[in-house]
Amino acid sequence: xxxxxxxxxxxxxxxxxxxxxxxxxxxxxxxxxxxxxxxxxxxxxxxxxxxxxxxxxxxxxxxxxxxxxxxxxxxxxxxxxxxxxxxxxxxxxxxxxxxxxxxxxxxxxxxxxxxxxxxxxxxxxxxxxxxxxxxxxxxxxxxxxxxxxxxx
Ligand SMILES: [Zn+2]
Numbered sequence: 001x002x003x004x005x006x007x008x009x010x011x012x013x014x015x016x017x018x019x020x021x022x023x024x025x026x027x028x029x030x031x032x033x034x035x036x037x038x039x040x041x042x043x044x045x046x047x048x049x050x051x052x053x054x055x056x057x058x059x060x061x062x063x064x065x066x067x068x069x070x071x072x073x074x075x076x077x078x079x080x081x082x083x084x085x086x087x088x089x090x091x092x093x094x095x096x097x098x099x100x101x102x103x104x105x106x107x108x109x110x111x112x113x114x115x116x117x118x119x120x121x122x123x124x125x126x127x128x129x130x131x132x133x134x135x136x137x138x139x140x141x142x143x144x145x146x147x148x149x150x151x152x
Contacts (some may be wrong), residue, residue, distance in 0.1 A: 018059035034063040083114040097152035115139030115146040
């Protein structure tokens with residue numbers, strides 16, 4: 001029997017929701033809010049065929065996380081356990097870096113260790129959010145705090 005499109009996307013994304021980064025149960029009903037669904041990124045402006053890195057246009061999401069459901073753009077949350085001040089919106093930052101490359105300050109952290117923890121989390125998160133995009137995160141002193149700097 002051929003795999004369904006949902007199974008294909010689910011397998012490829014490791015049954016993990018691209019928005020909230022939590023596991024999606026392939027056995028759960030697609031009508032359940034926590035059940036699996038395909039999020040089509042075609043809702044984003046000027047993204048027709050594929051993203052610039054040739055990455056997937058369809059992603060696995062929980063039904064409730066699926067961006068097609070509402071007018072509001074998806075928000076990838078920063079975890080509460082990290083100490084980040086004025087963190088940048090992750091998806092918008094990643095899209096800019098993907099288009100233009102370069103360097104962006106994405107947050108300020110009170111201590112070097114806070115910055116390092118946030119840097120590790122962010123690079124790992126982006127590796128699943130946009131698998132084709134290679135990024136590095138560095139922590140640089142600035143203004144009496146530490147700046148979390150993302151480069152692509
Ligand atoms: Zn989710």
